[in-house]
Each structure stands twice: as C-alpha cells, then as structure tokens.
Amino acid sequence: MLSRIAAYFPNVVEMQSDLLKSLKETLLMVGISGALSMFFGILLGVVLVVTAEDGLYENKWFAGVAGKLINVFRSIPFVILIALMVPFTRLVVGTSIGLKGAILPMVVGIVPFISRVMEQALCEVDKGVIEAARSMGVSKPYIVVHVLIREALPGIIRAIVISFISLIGFSAMAGAVGGGGLGSFAIRYGYARYMLDITVVTVLILLLMVNVLQGLGNMIAKKMTH
Amino acid sequence: MSLRSLETTGESNPVLELKNLYKTFQTKTNTVEALKNVSISVNAGDIFGIIGLSGAGKSTLVRCVNMLERPDSGGVYVSGNNIATLREKELLRIRQKIGMIFQQFNLLKSRTVYENVAFPLRYLKKNRKEIDRKVGDMLAIVGLTDKARDYPSQLSGGQKQRVAIARALVTDPKILLSDEATSALDPQTTDSILNLLKELNMRFGLTIVLITHEMDVIKKICNKVAVLESGEVAEQGALWDVFANPSSDIAKKMLSGLFKLDNIQYILDNVDIGHLFRGNLDGRGASKPEWGWIVHLLFKGEKANNAYIAYLVKEFGIDVSILYGNIEIIQLSPLGSLFVAMTGDRRQAGKALDFLRSEGVAVHILKEYEYRDKQEEEDLC
Numbered sequence: 285m286l287s288r289i290a291a292y293f294p295n296v297v298e299m300q301s302d303l304l305k306s307l308k309e310t311l312l313m314v315g316i317s318g319a320l321s322m323f324f325g326i327l328l329g330v331v332l333v334v335t336a337e338d339g340l341y342e343n344k345w346f347a348g349v350a351g352k353l354i355n356v357f358r359s360i361p362f363v364i365l366i367a368l369m370v371p372f373t374r375l376v377v378g379t380s381i382g383l384k385g386a387i388l389p390m391v392v393g394i395v396p397f398i399s400r401v402m403e404q405a406l407c408e409v410d411k412g413v414i415e416a417a418r419s420m421g422v423s424k425p426y427i428v429v430h431v432l433i434r435e436a437l438p439g440i441i442r443a444i445v446i447s448f449i450s451l452i453g454f455s456a457m458a459g460a461v462g463g464g465g466l467g468s469f470a471i472r473y474g475y476a477r478y479m480l481d482i483t484v485v486t487v488l489i490l491l492l493m494v495n496v497l498q499g500l501g502n503m504i505a506k507k508m509t510h
Numbered sequence: 511m512s513l514r515s516l517e518t519t520g521e522s523n524p525v526l527e528l529k530n531l532y533k534t535f536q537t538k539t540n541t542v543e544a545l546k547n548v549s550i551s552v553n554a555g556d557i558f559g560i561i562g563l564s565g566a567g568k569s570t571l572v573r574c575v576n577m578l579e580r581p582d583s584g585g586v587y588v589s590g591n592n593i594a595t596l597r598e599k600e601l602l603r604i605r606q607k608i609g610m611i612f613q614q615f616n617l618l619k620s621r622t623v624y625e626n627v628a629f630p631l632r633y634l635k636k637n638r639k640e641i642d643r644k645v646g647d648m649l650a651i652v653g654l655t656d657k658a659r660d661y662p663s664q665l666s667g668g669q670k671q672r673v674a675i676a677r678a679l680v681t682d683p684k685i686l687l688s689d690e691a692t693s694a695l696d697p698q699t700t701d702s703i704l705n706l707l708k709e710l711n712m713r714f715g716l717t718i719v720l721i722t723h724e725m726d727v728i729k730k731i732c733n734k735v736a737v738l739e740s741g742e743v744a745e746q747g748a749l750w751d752v753f754a755n756p757s758s759d760i761a762k763k764m765l766s767g768l769f770k771l772d773n774i775q776y777i778l779d780n781v782d783i784g785h786l787f788r789g790n791l792d793g794r795g796a797s798k799p800e801w802g803w804i805v806h807l808l809f810k811g812e813k814a815n816n817a818y819i820a821y822l823v824k825e826f827g828i829d830v831s832i833l834y835g836n837i838e839i840i841q842l843s844p845l846g847s848l849f850v851a852m853t854g855d856r857r858q859a860g861k862a863l864d865f866l867r868s869e870g871v872a873v874h875i876l877k878e879y880e881y882r883d884k885q886e887e888e889d890l891c
Binding site for chain 2: 410412413415416417418419420421422423424426430431434435437438508510
C-alpha cells in the first residue's frame, strides 16, 4: 500500500530528508515570527481600541496617525515588502536571507494585519460593560486586562488563528526569496525542476497545517464562548 | 423601619448634592446643552427619581454623580466633599462607594454569576474567604444562590439585573445609581426588581438615585422626584407634592397618563360639556345651569376614603356630579383622583373648593363652562 502511494511521489521519497528539514524550517519561521507578531499585534490592537474615540485612553491624534501608518504597511504586497526591507533586515539581523532573514519581514508584514483583526475582536466588547467596570472604581489598566481582553478572548483566539494562517502563506512567500522552508522547497524542486509531486505534497502538508490550526482555534474559541 | 421614617426632610445633611451643573456636548454639526444649571439634593435613605423624556439629559446627569461624565462646571458633593475637582485616580475610591446598575445589565459574559459579583472584590484584592462570604450573602439577598455557577447568557432579564444589583452592592456602597434599570424588562419583572430596590432601601438604608422615563416606576418606589426637561430641572420635590400640584407643563404632561387626564381632556374638547351640567339639574326639574366647573381633585392617603362629595352637596348647596375617578397606590399609600362637574352658586362653589384645599385636597379647575345661546340652539337641533 505504502509503496504504491510512494510510486506516485518518486521525488518526494527521494528528498524525504529535505522535505522534513523544510517543514521544520516553516514551523520555526511561523512559530518565531508568530510569537513575536502576536505580541506586537495584540499590543497595537489594544492601543488602537483604547485610543479610539470614546476609548479608555482617548487620543484622537495618536489613533489617527497609528491607523494611517497601519494602512500604509497593509497596502504593500508582502513580496515587495521583503525586497524593500532588505537593507533594514541586514542592519538588524545581519542577513537578509535564510530563516533569520525571513522572520523580520514576516513580523513587519503581519503585525499591521493582526492589529486590525485584534481591533475588530476588541471592538466586539460591549462599551456598557467597560462603563460598568469604571462605575465600580476599577482602574483603567485593570479594565484593559480583565474586562476588555478577557471578554474579547474568543474573538482574539479566532483572530490569532487567522493571523497564523496568513503567516503560513507569508512563510511560503518568504521561502521563494531565499527564506527556506516549504515554500522554497516547492519552488526549488516542484516548480524549477518540474517535480509536480513535490508541489502536491507541499500543498497537502500546508492544507493539513491550516486545517488543524483552524479546527483547534474553533474548538478553543467555542469553549470560551458562554 | 417604617416607610414614613424614610421620608427625611431638609433638616438632615444631604448625602449627595449636585450644584449648578452644566454640561455641553460638541458634535460635528451643533452643540447640545445636556445639562443647564441642574441642582439636586438627595438625603440619606431617599429613593430619588429623576424622570424625563429621552434626550432630557437624565443619563448625563446620573453619570455626573460618579464622574463617568465630567460636568463643564458645577459641584458634585458626596457626603459634603466636592468630587468634581478630583483627578481620575482619586475618583476610583469614590466610585467604589457608589454602585451603579444599567438598562442593559452590563454583565461580564465570559464569567459566571459568582465571578461577576466577585469582580469588584477581586480588584480590591480581598481574600478568598471574604469574597466567598460576601458573594454568597449578596446572591442570597437577590435570590440567586442556585445560579452562582451559571453564565449570564443562561439567565432571564430579571435575573441578569439581580446579578447586576448584587455586583453593584457587594462593596457596600451607600448610594446606588440606577440608569433605566427596568426599562428593558416586562412589567412583572419590573415590579419584582423595584420591590427588591425598595427592600434594599428599607433594610440597609440604601440611598437610590434612579432615572427613568416611566412615571409608573417613580410612582412605585420614589419618595422624591425631579422632572428634567431639555437639560433643566422643571421641578422637584416630595413625590406627593409634585403629583398633586405639578407646576411645570412637562410634569403635568407626564402625570396626565397616570390620572387618565387624556380621557377627560378628550371629553372636554370634543363633547358639549353643557350636558355634563344639565344632567345635574334636569333630574330635579330645575332651570338650566348657566355656569359650571370641571374640577380635578386629588386625595392623599386616608383622605381618599372620606365622603367629601356628599358633604359638599349638603354643606354648600351646590351640585357635584362625578365624571371619572380612580385610585393609584403611590409609595404604598392610596392617592385618589376624581374628576367632577360642579355647578350651582358660583360663590358657594368657590367656598367648597377652599374647604377642600384646607383639607389638604389638591384642586385643579380644568375648565369653566358658561351658558351661551348659540350652544343652546345647537343642542336643540
């Protein structure tokens, strides 16, 4: 059985170790850039919401500038962003290629997106609940953590899942410009050497990753929704 | 504690005083004066109702009490201290002593009933034993002990408001602000929530400031009322005084529903009221009346039971016929409302009304009728 399936994917069998190495690279890229960008993205999302009109720390000027800046970054296609960032990436991490060179552009590329989906999730929290907490004499930082973020948690989980899925896509693109990982694996062999089976298997692996992630996220979000 | 003892008067120190509050909102197209020179004084143990139509500034006013909304000018005195000048950080401690409940309950959806009530205590870093005891006590008071592990989405509107009340009172505030707390509830649930508020007021001496657009709510539990119109206090005072002798148009309008004044007004506007008086005398075969009054009488408390009408007829020799009457229960005591048509000797009728006034009956002459030839001709057709 296994050997018959293997017959359809001769190149995959041959490059098994390369494939595994690429998978590891992708997981690393997505994991590290994900962790970093979640942190900054959530932070920025919270800042956007609390500085917005009628927010806890209303600051129209700041909210306006931050919003515009995010829009600028979001309108740059990721492949172009990578190229644009090359000098900066070199300056910060010393190289613009490989795993190390890919992470920084990925973070910069995804943070504006995450901040927007976070903003959306946080906006779902009823303003009245925040007002109720204020009426109890609860301090603003406490409200942000224990009311705003806590109440938005199911939405935040969903937003995180969406962001990670986008990151997986970004990682493939980063791979195409020398970042390593499944993307570069598929381009190098599947595309450049016409090894179609490699492309197919890569797609299947990505499909599996995305589905597992989405399923897991939905499950957690559902558990948290009352 | 009897109900009457709660009707404290100006002698005691007000627990809450709003002085000359102004608040203006700036929108893109215009400015809205939400509060214009509003002054209100609330004594300990009062259930102070603020009533007004939507847009009258009620919500802004009640939010000024705990500084969720800062007035442009004026003072907010809680137990004699002006909190309008405090900074946000200093306000936290004041707010912890003023509970607040809302129309939309505003419970934390991600937390159980228990955790909702425990929320203010957790913020204050109380120890677990104390939290457990306080939350247990509060849930028992509002009658939701068995719902402690439920989430808000599993509760009915009335139960949600009970949780909100427990949460607002778990830190032992002396004042409770109620922002249209019963407006999203059906009449029966409204009654049960109002009864709970009244009970908390009587048992713990809780001072309540409630805003509403429903006269029914005011009628049921308030001992004082302020009527707000376009950001100004049209009138305020003890409930009975405002109900019996409303001086402002807006108060009269809002009370008209309560006394079914609209029905009477319809009759006065659309029916030849000459009939109302003629009926009096025709039975006796006397001459047609040339003059008459339609009068609205309000009797308070035990006076509602007195046989005034028979007395007036006997003592002043005038004719009094009853058009319409009803009894409202206000703060657990009856308030009788009676519409009568009076005719006979005008001076005697005037004396009769003076007599009623001296008895503490509120008297309002709604309409004066005078016989006219033309009317007579029409009637004959």
